[in-house]
Amino acid sequence: MISINTKENKFRELLSENLDFKGINSVYSSHGLHAFAAKFPPQLPRMFIENLTQEGDIVLDPMVGSGTTVVESCLLNRQGIGIDLDPLAVHLSKVKVTPINPEDISIALNEITNSLKYLYLGTNTVRNELNKRFDSETRDFIDYWFLPKTQEELMTLVLVVENLTDETTKNFFKLLFSSIIITKSGGVSLARDLAHTRPHKDKFKKPVNSVDTFINKAQKFICNKNMFFPNGGTSFLMRGDARCIPISPNTVDLIVTSPPYSNAIDYMRAHKFSLIWFGKALSELRELRSKYIGAERASDFKNDGLPPSVVELIDKLININRIKGKILGKYFADMKLVVGEMYRVLKTGACSVIVVGNSKMAGMDVKTHDGICSIAKDIGFKIVKVGIRNLDRDKRMLPAYLRKSNDKGITNRIHEEYIIGLIKE
Numbered sequence: 325m326i327s328i329n330t331k332e333n334k335f336r337e338l339l340s341e342n343l344d345f346k347g348i349n350s351v352y353s354s355h356g357l358h359a360f361a362a363k364f365p366p367q368l369p370r371m372f373i374e375n376l377t378q379e380g381d382i383v384l385d386p387m388v389g390s391g392t393t394v395v396e397s398c399l400l401n402r403q404g405i406g407i408d409l410d411p412l413a414v415h416l417s418k419v420k421v422t423p424i425n426p427e428d429i430s431i432a433l434n435e436i437t438n439s440l441k442y443l444y445l446g447t448n449t450v451r452n453e454l455n456k457r458f459d460s461e462t463r464d465f466i467d468y469w470f471l472p473k474t475q476e477e478l479m480t481l482v483l484v485v486e487n488l489t490d491e492t493t494k495n496f497f498k499l500l501f502s503s504i505i506i507t508k509s510g511g512v513s514l515a516r517d518l519a520h521t522r523p524h525k526d527k528f529k530k531p532v533n534s535v536d537t538f539i540n541k542a543q544k545f546i547c548n549k550n551m552f553f554p555n556g557g558t559s560f561l562m563r564g565d566a567r568c569i570p571i572s573p574n575t576v577d578l579i580v581t582s583p584p585y586s587n588a589i590d591y592m593r594a595h596k597f598s599l600i601w602f603g604k605a606l607s608e609l610r611e612l613r614s615k616y617i618g619a620e621r622a623s624d625f626k627n628d629g630l631p632p633s634v635v636e637l638i639d640k641l642i643n644i645n646r647i648k649g650k651i652l653g654k655y656f657a658d659m660k661l662v663v664g665e666m667y668r669v670l671k672t673g674a675c676s677v678i679v680v681g682n683s684k685m686a687g688m689d690v691k692t693h694d695g696i697c698s699i700a701k702d703i704g705f706k707i708v709k710v711g712i713r714n715l716d717r718d719k720r721m722l723p724a725y726l727r728k729s730n731d732k733g734i735t736n737r738i739h740e741e742y743i744i745g746l747i748k749e
């Protein structure tokens with residue numbers, strides 16, 4: 325058992341190290357299975373898990389995204405718990421921590437290629453499914469973003485994947501399917517850039533054949549000797565809301581998490597391109613999206629209980645742009661709930677790492693990390709140190725406006741991330 329003082333000193337040392345992880349290999353183990361906007365370099369959660377917990381300890385990420393923290397927890401024989409509102413994030417994280425044998429993939433791939441011979445493009449089965457599966461709004465979305473030929477290819481793939489009997493293999497192939505759509509360049513859709521703040525349609529784009537791309541990816545996976553799944557530790561992944569964490573008080577040994585930045589990345593904008601193919605209606609996804617922290621919506625929020633410096637920042641933005649100010653207010657009100665929940669579930673003496681970047685809203689520089697630090701302090705956390713890391717822009721799959729490299733001033737500062745180190749005393 326390490327004493328609180330020793331742990332705090334170690335934590336401070338870690339936060340003072342170079343946290344850029346520039347040029348490192350971030351795709352070992354199962355980390356490279358699927359693109360995900362603004363994911364951690366795996367070495368980031370790893371250094372905190374390795375140094376601040378012991379084998380068997382519980383590590384939580386309440387906004388788990390692509391599961392980086394949980395994969396690293398398992399690799400280090402800890403118990404990883406991951407929560408996220410986003411169905412794709414939870415599916416992706418589950419696949420990443422569920423060992424699957426390349427031989428089983430090979431057998432399933434044979435099954436798939438055999439089924440494809442019978443159920444190939446243009447058959448009535450495929451067309452009928454395309455006609456009956458989607459409500460009219462979702463259908464219009466598909467017609468706008470996918471060429472008719474691509475729609476038939478994708479529907480064919482959905483049918484053959486659904487036919488697989490083994491759940492682990494089926495989940496793996498569902499993820500593979502998603503990975504051919506969700507790429508920086510919009511994959512087989514007509515979107516030009518799914519990491520953009522808004523996807524842009526490129527009507528001249530000639531998407532590659534989806535079936536061939538899918539098969540090639542599966543074959544690459546089978547041959548990839550660097551790819552391995554964690555087989556130590558345990559993991560528990562679930563859909564849920566970080567503002568209301570379903571874990572008993574004083575249970576968790578470490579939290580490593582990264583909330584969305586305010587107003588920066590709209591996960592559902594990209595993820596719906598894949599989720600609709602597996603039965604989610606656009607209306608359902610829209611409803612879910614409104615619950616995401618950092619979503620661009622100006623609902624009412626209560627200032628009460630937020631620290632005066634945060635209220636001042638929100639009021640300043642409201643004076644410049646009322647809607648943006650309210651979006652920021654809702655963001656901090658949500659983050660207050662999240663940080664409160666983190667405090668509740670952590671054991672006394674346990675550490676928490678929150679990684680967050682600044683935002684630019686209505687031309688104003690919003691120092692999100694300062695706001696979160698004030699909130700955390702009010703809740704009872706001790707701020708150990710705030711580390712800074714420079715972003716590897718291309719690797720983080722950030723929206724275009726956060727990726728421009730030649731801007732001055734605020735946009736340059738957005739290329740930094742803040743690693744907030746907190747301890748529950």
Ligand SMILES: C[S@@+](CC[C@H](N)C(=O)[O-])C[C@H]1O[C@@H](n2cnc3c(N)ncnc32)[C@H](O)[C@@H]1O
Binds near residue numbers: 393410
């Ligand atoms: C910056 S990403 C996390 C990336 C993650 N660190 C990784 O390495 O992949 C933020 C995540 O917060 C999730 N999120 C947003 N609002 C949430 C909420 N209320 N509860 C739980 N998760 C939420 C988003 O779906 C997204 O997956």
